[in-house]
Amino acid sequence: MISINVNGEDRQVDGPEDMPLLWALRDVLGMTGTKFGCGVAQCGACTVHVNGQAVRSCVLPIGTLKDAKVTTVEAVGQSEQGKKIQQAWLDVEVVQCGYCQSGQIMSAAALLQHNPNPSDADIDAAMSGNICRCGTYVRVRQAIKQAATGEKVAMQTIPNDAEAVR
Ligand code: FES
């Protein structure tokens, strides 16, 4: 049995030390907000925070987490900053199918914790590992800016710009 601290609670996981955190969250603890995409640290769908850093839970063994604090999307709204991010996501209507969005939100929350007023380049660098098949990148950037500044950002259409829409 391995004890991991998730969203402020010590949880017991009956699994081997090399079980990926994503498996423990979804299959053992029943916390399905964090998504499985690629399983090899390439898509960002499984992003959670460990000690405030955005990490890929699909490749993080639970045996490495004995003194760590894990935060998942289920708890992101418990902080003032997290509430602002959630509201901005709603105001900007970021979500399309939604599959990548918990990972996007966790990466955005880690960015704003470390850099409360990020530039476009800062946002793009921090979010570059979060893939969205629906192409919500421009709205993700808008929502992060709104959460950072507190100002409503005018809605934009997605430009015909290969770099911006990746
Ligand atoms: S599922 Fe972890 S990065 Fe894709």
Ligand code: FES
């Ligand atoms: S909203 Fe569909 S994959 Fe990102």
